[in-house]
Amino acid sequence: MQRQVGSRIVLDVTGPADLVFAVAVSRHYSPSAESLAVVLGGTPVEASEVPDAHGTRLHRVRTGTGRLELEYSATIDGPGENDDATETDRLVYGRPSRYAESDVLAPTAAAEFAGIDGHENLLASVSSWVGTRLAYVTGSSLPTDGAARTLLARRGVCRDYAHVCVALLRALGVPARVAAVYAPGLDPMDFHAVAEAWIDGAWRVVDATTLAPRSTLVRIATGRDAADTAFLTVVSGRADLVDVTVSAVADTLPDDDVTELVSLA
Template structure:
């Protein structure tokens, strides 16, 4: 499978800013070609690459005042290596986090899934339940909303679906985490968020939105929740999003059997 992904992000920087972008495909993939360029008012600006958890790649930019543009493009042939986990990682991904409040949602998890003891069955049941209970409504949630607020509102976007899946799985004793991805077949096209859970000795991906086939997804960054996987963090200064365009295509868009365990590779 060949996948081609691109991202263009434009920012209006009104005070010198320390910016961190997470848009590059994970190191797990051997990209046939890849470019990442940053400019401010047309002049090139250096981007320093740093390794993130689980193969993620961060690009840090010291941006002067002006109009910043980041352009990223990659062609990926084949698949990457699946990620493993040690006991310490599984402990981290079993705990509550900022946007996946598994402690607060423990009563909901017990009421809805208390009779399910097999992690595989729980993964499928949680994904199906979240997909049924929520309505996908663009612009219906805030960047600061977590799984609890999503459950109360019964609507959200991809990150909200993923946060609720992660929280309910952790509450059921299954380590889970959020993954930012490029998603060929997604409509409308954007950065996408899905959940991964540790089942049968492997990280298995679920997408309760069912908006893109899981076999085509390209991992960008991985973490406890959106606090670890945002495409942009502004550490200092002021920068406002002016425009963004994301594309992701694959030479094959397979059917997705929702009862099948899928590894994100």
Template sequence: MKRDVSARIVLNVTEAADLVFAIAVSSAYAPTSERFSATLDGTSIDYRELSDAHGTRLHRIEAQPGELVVEYAATIEGAAEPAPATDTDLLVYGRPSRYAESDALAPTAVAEFDGLTGSAELLAAVSSWVGTRLAYVSGSSLPTDGAVRTLLARQGVCRDYSHLSVALLRALGIPARLVAVYAPGLSPMDFHAVAEAWVDGAWRVVDATTLAPRQTLVRIATGRDAADTAFLNIISGRADLGDVTVSAVADSLPNDDITQLVSIT
């Protein structure tokens, strides 16, 4: 499968800022072409690339006041190997985290899903349960909302759906995490977030929004929740987001069945 992805982010930097972007595809891929650039008021500026333990590629930029434009594009042909997991990973992703409060949601998880025997059956049940209890409403949630508040509000966007899925799965003893992705087939197009659960010896995708086929997803960042996977972190200074444009296209869009186990490759 061939996938073309790109992103363009425009920021108005009003105070010298230290910025970290997570928009490049994971190091698990070997793009046939790739480009990253950063300009301030039309002039190229330097950046540093960093990587974390899961292959997330971070671009750190120190920018003076002005209009900062960051652009990325890549073409991927074929697939990456399925992501591995260490014993430490499975421990970390079994714990509650800032936006996935599995301890608080444990009674709900047990009441709704106790007795399900098959791992694929459980993932499909969680995906369906979250998808039918939340309404997808753009702009409905705050950046600080976690799974508990999402469930109470009964609405959210992709990161909220994923946080709730992650929290419920962890509460049931299944390691789960959040993944930021490019999602061919998504409409309207944007960065997308899905959950991954460790089932039958592999990370399996849970996307309760069902807005894009899981088979086409391209991994960007992986972590406990949105705190680890945001496309932009402002470490210091001030920058106002002006515009975000995302594109993700695949040469085929397969039909997706939530009862089937799918991994990001």
């Protein structure tokens, strides 16, 4: 499968700023073509690559004021490498985190999923449960909303769905994390977020939105929750988001069965 992905981010930087972007595909892939360019008022700006956990490639930009534009593109021929999990990883992704409050949702998880046999059935059950209890509503959640607030509001976007899945799985004793991805087939097109659960020695994708085939997804960033996987972090200074354009296409879009175990590749 060949996948072509890209993004364009436009910012108005109103004060000297330290910015971190997570838009490049992770080190699990060897793109046959790749480019990243940043310009400020038409003048090229250096973007230094900083490695993060699980193959995430961050790009740090220190810039003055003005209109800043970042453009990224990559072509991926074939699958990438699968990710592993150390004992430390499994501990970290089993704990509550800022946006995935598994301790708060533990009673809900116990009540709703008690007695489900088999990891495959559990992942399908959590995915379907979250998907049927939340409505996907663009702009319905705040950047500070976590899983508990999302479940109370009964609506959200992809990151909110992922947080609820991660919190429930952790509450059930399954290590889980969030992955930011490019998602061929997604409509409307944007950066996408999914959950991953450590099952039978591999990370398995859980996407309760069912908006894109899991086998076509391309990993960008990986972490405990959205705090680790945001496409833009303003470390200091001020930058106002003007526009975001994302593209992701694959030469085939297979059907996706929520009951099947699928890993990002």
